[in-house]
Amino acid sequence: MTAQVDKDLKERLKSAIWFTVGKIVDEECELLGVNATPQYIAALTELVYSQAVTLATDMESFAHHAKRKVIQPDDVLMMCRRNEGLRDVIEEYIARRQKA
Numbered sequence: 001m002t003a004q005v006d007k008d009l010k011e012r013l014k015s016a017i018w019f020t021v022g023k024i025v026d027e028e029c030e031l032l033g034v035n036a037t038p039q040y041i042a043a044l045t046e047l048v049y050s051q052a053v054t055l056a057t058d059m060e061s062f063a064h065h066a067k068r069k070v071i072q073p074d075d076v077l078m079m080c081r082r083n084e085g086l087r088d089v090i091e092e093y094i095a096r097r098q099k100a
Helices: 003-032 038-065 073-079 084-099
Strands: none
Touching: 003 038, 038 073, 073 084
């Protein structure tokens, strides 16, 4: 990929995250009767984006370590190995997808 295409994809992803985070924050603020500043939404968007990049990089590393080029469900499960609740939800989702 060229640097410009990579930059464009990164910006599109950040925009999508900003939109989604904004919607969730608006819904929660309405339920709680509070307001959130645009700076808060921007900071939360950066946090979510940064976490997504870290997760993606780690899952790529797990796949590479297993001598694979494609991320598999086991790599996702590896990411949540310290969070039993999340692991249970993801295992349940994977089981449903495999039955379908």
